[in-house]
Amino acid sequence: MNEIKNHRVINFALSFIYLGLVSFFTEHLPLPFIAMLSVLCGWNIYLTVKQKQKPNAWFANGLAAIALIIMLSSIGFKDTVVLFVAMLLLSCVFKLLQAKSKQHYQLIITLTFFSLSAVYLFSQTIFTTLVISTFYILNFAVLGLLESSHSLKLSSKQSAKIMLLAFPLAVILLLFLPKLPAFWQLPGPKMAQTGLSEQVDPFDIAKLSNSDELVFRAKFNGTPPPTPYYWRAIVHDEFDGAAWKTSSFLKQALILPAKKSTSENEAQYTVIAEPAISDWLYGLGFSSSESPNVIANTLGLLRKQQYKSKVLQYAVNSEPLSSTSLNKSQQRFYSQLTVSNNQKSQQLAQQLKNNSANADEFFNQLLSYFSKNEFSYTLTPTPMRGENTLDQFMFTNKRGFCGHYASAAAFIFRSAGIPARVVSGYLGGELNKNSDYMTIRQYDAHAWVEVYTGAGWKIFDATAVVAPERLNGSLSQSTTLNDEFKNNINFGLVSLSNYAAINWLRLELENLDYQWSSWVLGFDKDKQQDLFATLFGNKFIWLVPLGVIIILILSFTTYFIYLNRPKAATKQPPLVNEYYEIIRWANKHAISYPENATPTQTLEHISNQAPHAEQQLTAFCELFKQVRYARHPFTKERKNQAKDLIKLIKSTKQRNL
Amino acid sequence: MRIYKFKRPTFILDIKSAILKALLKNKHKKNSITLKHNTIYVLPSTLGVYFSVVASLNFVMGINYQNNLILFMAYLMFVIIIFALLLGYSNARGLTVSFKYAIESFSPQAPQLVWQIEAADPCQSITLSYPNDLKNACYITRVKNEAIKCQLSLPYTKRGCYQIKPIKIASNYPFGLVNVWSYIQPNKVVYVYPSIIKTTNQKHQNLVANNTDEGTEKHKGDDEFESLITHLPEMGLQRISWKHYAKTQQLLVKQFSDFKSADAQFDFNLVTGDSEQRLGQLCFLVCQAFESDINYSLKLPNKLIASNSGKLHHQRCLQALSQVGNDNE
Numbered sequence: 001m002n003e004i005k006n007h008r009v010i011n012f013a014l015s016f017i018y019l020g021l022v023s024f025f026t027e028h029l030p031l032p033f034i035a036m037l038s039v040l041c042g043w044n045i046y047l048t049v050k051q052k053q054k055p056n057a058w059f060a061n062g063l064a065a066i067a068l069i070i071m072l073s074s075i076g077f078k079d080t081v082v083l084f085v086a087m088l089l090l091s092c093v094f095k096l097l098q099a100k101s102k103q104h105y106q107l108i109i110t111l112t113f114f115s116l117s118a119v120y121l122f123s124q125t126i127f128t129t130l131v132i133s134t135f136y137i138l139n140f141a142v143l144g145l146l147e148s149s150h151s152l153k154l155s156s157k158q159s160a161k162i163m164l165l166a167f168p169l170a171v172i173l174l175l176f177l178p179k180l181p182a183f184w185q186l187p188g189p190k191m192a193q194t195g196l197s198e199q200v201d202p203f204d205i206a207k208l209s210n211s212d213e214l215v216f217r218a219k220f221n222g223t224p225p226p227t228p229y230y231w232r233a234i235v236h237d238e239f240d241g242a243a244w245k246t247s248s249f250l251k252q253a254l255i256l257p258a259k260k261s262t263s264e265n266e267a268q269y270t271v272i273a274e275p276a277i278s279d280w281l282y283g284l285g286f287s288s289s290e291s292p293n294v295i296a297n298t299l300g301l302l303r304k305q306q307y308k309s310k311v312l313q314y315a316v317n318s319e320p321l322s323s324t325s326l327n328k329s330q331q332r333f334y335s336q337l338t339v340s341n342n343q344k345s346q347q348l349a350q351q352l353k354n355n356s357a358n359a360d361e362f363f364n365q366l367l368s369y370f371s372k373n374e375f376s377y378t379l380t381p382t383p384m385r386g387e388n389t390l391d392q393f394m395f396t397n398k399r400g401f402c403g404h405y406a407s408a409a410a411f412i413f414r415s416a417g418i419p420a421r422v423v424s425g426y427l428g429g430e431l432n433k434n435s436d437y438m439t440i441r442q443y444d445a446h447a448w449v450e451v452y453t454g455a456g457w458k459i460f461d462a463t464a465v466v467a468p469e470r471l472n473g474s475l476s477q478s479t480t481l482n483d484e485f486k487n488n489i490n491f492g493l494v495s496l497s498n499y500a501a502i503n504w505l506r507l508e509l510e511n512l513d514y515q516w517s518s519w520v521l522g523f524d525k526d527k528q529q530d531l532f533a534t535l536f537g538n539k540f541i542w543l544v545p546l547g548v549i550i551i552l553i554l555s556f557t558t559y560f561i562y563l564n565r566p567k568a569a570t571k572q573p574p575l576v577n578e579y580y581e582i583i584r585w586a587n588k589h590a591i592s593y594p595e596n597a598t599p600t601q602t603l604e605h606i607s608n609q610a611p612h613a614e615q616q617l618t619a620f621c622e623l624f625k626q627v628r629y630a631r632h633p634f635t636k637e638r639k640n641q642a643k644d645l646i647k648l649i650k651s652t653k654q655r656n657l
Numbered sequence: 658m659r660i661y662k663f664k665r666p667t668f669i670l671d672i673k674s675a676i677l678k679a680l681l682k683n684k685h686k687k688n689s690i691t692l693k694h695n696t697i698y699v700l701p702s703t704l705g706v707y708f709s710v711v712a713s714l715n716f717v718m719g720i721n722y723q724n725n726l727i728l729f730m731a732y733l734m735f736v737i738i739i740f741a742l743l744l745g746y747s748n749a750r751g752l753t754v755s756f757k758y759a760i761e762s763f764s765p766q767a768p769q770l771v772w773q774i775e776a777a778d779p780c781q782s783i784t785l786s787y788p789n790d791l792k793n794a795c796y797i798t799r800v801k802n803e804a805i806k807c808q809l810s811l812p813y814t815k816r817g818c819y820q821i822k823p824i825k826i827a828s829n830y831p832f833g834l835v836n837v838w839s840y841i842q843p844n845k846v847v848y849v850y851p852s853i854i855k856t857t858n859q860k861h862q863n864l865v866a867n868n869t870d871e872g873t874e875k876h877k878g879d880d881e882f883e884s885l886i887t888h889l890p891e892m893g894l895q896r897i898s899w900k901h902y903a904k905t906q907q908l909l910v911k912q913f914s915d916f917k918s919a920d921a922q923f924d925f926n927l928v929t930g931d932s933e934q935r936l937g938q939l940c941f942l943v944c945q946a947f948e949s950d951i952n953y954s955l956k957l958p959n960k961l962i963a964s965n966s967g968k969l970h971h972q973r974c975l976q977a978l979s980q981v982g983n984d985n986e
Contacts, residue, residue, distance in 0.1 A: 169732075
């Protein structure tokens with residue numbers, strides 16, 4: 001059977017799936033390519049709806065060649081994973097445009113199972129999972145349609161049913177099959193870049209990140225340390241006149257792994273970081289981690305080793321920054337300035353230095369300078385251009401956000417010969433009261449200064465005096481900046497958090513998402529072992545694979561028996577089954593009766609030949625007549641009467657024997 | 658999912674059929690078969706194999722990116738493949754395929770086999786196919802409580818007599834992921850008769866057309882008056898010819914007779930052309946004789962079929978014609 005009966009539905013459903021798939025890649029693939037794929041899908045839908053011929057092979061192949069050129073020129077060869085996904089999508093969409101035979105469709109549908117999984121490389125949210133699961137069911141339904149002439153609805157129902165049956169088994173496999181380590185290293189997909197950057201140049205942006213995208217979540221073991229929480233991610237040590245950068249020297253130094261911390265003053269917590277292109281991770285103060293895939297470096301920063309595309313969960317130990325000390329050359333390194341612009345700021349630094357005896361005093365003087373000179377915090381600063389942007393900020397505008405304050409302060413510290421560096425990361429976070437974890441979002445991004453005052457590194461944050469409420473909690477909770485913040489942020493649930501119901505909904509959804517990240521996406525080897533240990537104890541770990549095999553075999557056998565169960569007999573009218581029971585009894589005792597007689601005639605024949613049961617048989621015959629012909633209702637009493645009569649008929653025979 | 662079609666070398670086919678023959682023994686040599694555990698064969702189909710490959714790819718991807726969702730999808734696919742095997746088996750179980758009769762044909766038309774298909778439980782997507790001939794396969798979407806009849810054309814268009822090879826009963830249900838199949842091989846021979854060639858061969862034509870009483874046997878009948886005979890008491894009064902009684906005062910009865918045509922004899926040596934042409938002409942003559950309901954005999958190079966008439970005789974003659982030259986088959 002090679003012809004397909006549901007040509008149009010199949011075409012339509014597959015185009016729809018690919019259109020949906022393409023929409024998931026809008027962030028990761030270049031726009032021209034996305035547009036091209038959408039147009040191809042749309043074209044296929046148009047051809048299907050209008051019942052037109054598919055393009056011939058030559059035309060389609062020519063078109064495919066052009067599409068390939070567009071793809072390679074817009075994507076390039078840098079990111080192999082994206083290239084691979086793009087090629088997969090392109091080939092499937094083109095194959096669909098040309099597909100005519102059953103074999104073609106089978107090829108497309110099998111490849112679609114792979115394309116669907118590829119989406120999970122880039123996004124693993126609950127929403128994505130729901131949509132992709134629906135597509136899985138739909139794809140299966142289409143596979144079923146190739147073989148039958150059902151409607152799509154019936155086919156989807158069957159497909160959903162088999163998926164539902166397979167679901168618990170797959171869950172068991174996922175939970176209990178030992179987690180294998182990666183066979184080989186594959187390049188991870190590059191994620192769209194949002195949030196922090198390696199270069200802090202606040203002056204070329206007029207607006208701070210307006211994204212409410214989740215960056216990471218943190219859950220403290222035991223009591224959380226006191227606020228404020230400065231989540232460090234990147235250290236910038238070099239000022240090029242306009243922006244603070246991470247020097248290549250520091251980048252080299254960052255590779256060195258840190259010594260194990262021994263301090264008792266540690267905060268312990270777990271971080272679940274969302275997938276991101278960057279390799280930095282987040283920690284408070286001087287952080288170290290023993291989790292696999294995480295490297296801690298000499299600056300107390302954490303870095304990813306691999307799996308950038310994955311939600312990464314790691315445990316962190318943090319100790320205060322002050323415990324590290326610098327040697328002479330390091331002090332020189334952190335206090336050098338290679339540029340000589342922003343003269344006014346340098347003069348301010350000299351002036352403050354003259355008034356203060358040591359670095360600590362300078363620190364306080366600069367802080368009070370920011371608080372006394374009418375500086376204000378804003379999310380929408382006036383853009384500043386030219387040579388001396390720091391001077392413009394310090395003496396003319398006096399309005400800015402963290403980046404402005406940090407850049408200026410670090411410059412002033414260095415001008416005074418005090419070792420200082422700009423650190424970017426996130427500040428605060430929103431505490432979810434139900435599950436006791438912090439949520440840190442893109443809009444919590446922050447930059448501050450770390451100053452070395454002889455007794456270790458200290459955090460200098462001008463925001464603390466300009467907008468003190470920013471220090472505790474998240475930006476979304478800050479009251480004075482609330483309006484500005486909400487105007488700034490993209491429309492979303494956060495922007496509607498003034499309404500109690502919506503805020504509740506938002507927090508509940510967030511909680512759900514947290515559980516999802518922590519339990520589904522973050523279910524790794526460690527968690528599996530914990531699960532085994534709690535379920536079976538450490539002694540019986542070896543039982544696990546055996547148990548899995550037994551469960552699988554049992555489930556398959558049950559399913560098999562269920563499939564081959566004797567089908568329930570079709571429901572008979574009242575007393576018919578009872579009548580047959582008497583017939584069987586008669587057959588068993590070799591009582592003959594005419595073959596083509598009515599039931600009452602048959603019963604009479606039987607009763608004539610079985611005089612010992614004649615009374616009961618006549619009674620049954622009466623009952624039969626009443627119920628079947630006189631339309632007396634078949635009540636419970638009559639039913640019981642029939643049962644009793646049959647019992648009596650059977651027993652009389654036995655007694656007489 | 659066969660994309661590139663290639664022709665398998667014949668020796669592979671031979672080996673395959675030899676293995677099949679050895680494995681199947683005589684389990685399937687019946688006129689009716691009800692599929693059950695020892696007569697159903699289940700394996701993943703080509704699509705099923707591709708599906709498993711994609712499942713494995715998903716597994717590898719899931720492991721390498723330590724991605725639980727992809728891993729889950731891979732497991733789901735593996736479970737479904739096994740479910741499909743079970744479903745496929747259960748679908749075919751209890752299906753009864755019975756051979757009813759064969760419709761024999763004149764070359765170049767193909768003969769057909771008529772089957773009756775019943776199922777205890779509903780059964781979906783059944784295909785009956787003859788070896789190496791998927792084109793003419795007979796496809797049944799669904800068998801429910803009622804029996805379904807279907808006709809399967811055989812790939813024989815040349816004159817001859819053919820032993821029926823094992824016929825494959827297959828199903829791709831569900832999703833086409835598995836191949837569930839069985840065989841049935843009725844012990845039956847089908848004939849393809851020679852293609853009919855119209856002939857005007859005078860000798861035979863005369864025999865067929867000749868209805869004169871010259872040299873022909875007379876039967877008692879009612880077509881033609883033959884003679885008067887004396888009435889006997891058991892003949893009944895209604896048969897008396899009262900006209901003759903009025904003239905002669907004798908009780909006489911009219912006797913009628915039919916002119917039965919002479920027996921035609923169709924002889925291989927009396928028609929012209931090569932042997933196929935001769936057989937075609939004989940075929941034409943035999944059919945014409947059958948339609949005119951006359952007695953005929955058939956003389957073939959190594960066979961003589963005595964004079965007779967009727968459907969069975971007609972069939973016997975045609976079968977003899979199809980067997981000329983390949984009696985070994």
